[in-house]
Amino acid sequence: MAISLADIKKLRDMTSAGMMDCKKALTEAAGDFKRAVEILREKGKSTLAKRGDNETTQGAVLSRVNGGRAILVCLGCETDFVAATPDFKTLAASIADAAIAEFPADLEALKAVKAADGYTLDENITNQAGKTGEKHVLAYYGALEAPFVSEYVHFNGKLGAIVSFNKEVPAEIARGIAMQVASMNPVAVDENSVPAEVIESERTVAIQKTKDEQVQKAVDAALKKEGINPAHVDSEDHIESNTAKGWITAELAQKAREIIAKVGAEKAASLPAQMIENIVKGRIQKFLKENTLLEQEYQLSDDKKTVAEALKAVDPEAKVLDFKRFSLAD
Numbered sequence: 158m159a160i161s162l163a164d165i166k167k168l169r170d171m172t173s174a175g176m177m178d179c180k181k182a183l184t185e186a187a188g189d190f191k192r193a194v195e196i197l198r199e200k201g202k203s204t205l206a207k208r209g210d211n212e213t214t215q216g217a218v219l220s221r222v223n224g225g226r227a228i229l230v231c232l233g234c235e236t237d238f239v240a241a242t243p244d245f246k247t248l249a250a251s252i253a254d255a256a257i258a259e260f261p262a263d264l265e266a267l268k269a270v271k272a273a274d275g276y277t278l279d280e281n282i283t284n285q286a287g288k289t290g291e292k293h294v295l296a297y298y299g300a301l302e303a304p305f306v307s308e309y310v311h312f313n314g315k316l317g318a319i320v321s322f323n324k325e326v327p328a329e330i331a332r333g334i335a336m337q338v339a340s341m342n343p344v345a346v347d348e349n350s351v352p353a354e355v356i357e358s359e360r361t362v363a364i365q366k367t368k369d370e371q372v373q374k375a376v377d378a379a380l381k382k383e384g385i386n387p388a389h390v391d392s393e394d395h396i397e398s399n400t401a402k403g404w405i406t407a408e409l410a411q412k413a414r415e416i417i418a419k420v421g422a423e424k425a426a427s428l429p430a431q432m433i434e435n436i437v438k439g440r441i442q443k444f445l446k447e448n449t450l451l452e453q454e455y456q457l458s459d460d461k462k463t464v465a466e467a468l469k470a471v472d473p474e475a476k477v478l479d480f481k482r483f484s485l486a487d
Contacts, residue, residue, distance in 0.1 A: 160184055178288065213294050215240045216485055217249040218317040220308035221257035227306035227319040228256040229481050230267070232282070233296035239289050240314075248285050252278055256298060264298040299481030307331035309339050315485040321478040330471050333457045334450075337464055338480045342487075343450040346477050347465075351449060356441065363440040367433050368425065375424040379416050385409055390417070450477060 160183045167190070186192035213233030217240060220229050232249040234240050251272055261267045268279035276284070278295070286293040303321035309332055310317035318338035322331065337343075345351040377387040389399045390413040400410045446452045451465035458467050468475050 160188065164188065164190075213292055213296060214485055215315075216296065217246065217314050218297075218310055218483055218485065219249055219253040219314075220310050220317050220319055221253050222306055222308050222319075223257050225303055225306055226257065226260055227301045227308050227321070228253065228260070229297065229299045229308070229317050229319045229483055230256050230295070231297040231317075231483050231485065233294045233485065234289070235291045239291050242289075244285065244288070248281060251281070252295065256300070260300060260302075261298075264295065267298045268295055296485075297483040299483065301479055301481060303478050305331070307335045309335035311339060316483070318480060318482040320480045323476040323478055324472070324474065326468070326472055326475045330468060333455070334464060334468065334477065335480075337453065337456055338450060338482050339484075340456060341450075341453055342482060342484075343453060343480075344448045345450070346479065347449050347451045348445050351445065359441060359444050360437060363437045363444075364433065367436045367440070368428060371428055371433075372421050372424045376417055376420050379420045380413060383409075383412060383416065385413050385416075390414075450480065 160180055164183055165180050182193040183190075186195075213235055215235060215237045216231055216233035218229070218231045220227065230249075230253050232245070232252055234245065239245055252267070255270045255272060255278060256267055259267075259270045261270060268277065268282075270278050272278055272281055274281070282293050282295060299319065301319050301321040303323070305322040305325040306319060307322070307328075308317070308319045316339050318335045320331070320335045320338055344355055380387045380390065385405070388395075389405055390396050390410070396405070396410050396413060399405050400407055405413070451463060451468075453464055455462050455464045455467040462470070464477075468477065
């Protein structure tokens with residue numbers, strides 16, 4: 158049957174699909190609009206299935222604030238070309254608008270929210286995937302509710318943060334702290350809110366790093382005592398390469414191997430436990446200072462204040478309660 162241009166435009170208005178896709182769908186559905194919409198949806202599902210393993214490193218991060226509520230969402234796609242299209246931007250904005258209006262509990266609940274066109278957000282994402290031929294995914298949803306909230310999205314639209322406070326604070330410091338979260342990527346608000354597994358992971362790394370450093374110091378000292386440059390023998394590849402270049406003799410190379418094995422084993426077996434523990438504690442404290450929001454140096458301060466100090470300077474009673482952050486680059 159003949160498909161009119163008016164019908165094609167009508168289906169396009171209903172689905173935002175391309176003109177040719179709408180014509181093909183209407184032709185296949187013999188002019189049945191309901192069936193044509195389903196055909197376009199199935200095409201979107203097929204696209205997502207075929208491109209399921211593709212990375213969605215492009216897209217749009219958006220935030221919205223309404224009273225004491227703030228949301229952060231990310232609609233991801235595969236290429237910056239698609240991310241820059243008006244249809245993609247419109248879809249991303251509609252998701253953010255729906256999120257702040259409905260304030261769903263989690264990502265799955267957000268997907269089930271119905272848009273103005275009667276379709277769920279998840280269905281609209283699938284439709285957009287079918288239209289572009291690229292994988293689309295609702296990559297992130299975070300929400301905060303508190304007496305006062307702030308937001309920040311970087312100008313490139315790929316990085317954003319929302320922050321909650323116990324009371325209203327000046328807009329400049331509120332936005333500044335949201336920018337701090339976005340740029341410095343803290344793991345928690347303060348030391349007490351750092352997850353135990355994060356501390357344990359850092360502790361494990363710090364213990365091994367400290368032991369390795371102490372062993373290496375002993376090995377380097379023993380090598381230098383024998384007139385061997387530690388940098389020439391810091392790996393088997395270097396030993397072989399530097400021997401071939403004539404920088405060390407075969408005899409010195411073998412002696413270096415023996416020193417590395419013997420001194421390394423002896424030092425590893427005799428490391429003072431208390432010394433290791435003291436160094437590890439210092440490293441954990443350094444990690445917490447650099448990676449908890451309130452202890453970080455406030456990036457908008459000229460006098461090296463911490464975030465906690467900068468906030469206290471404008472309002473001694475103000476506190477940061479929580480934050481959410483998302484970056485397409487992470």
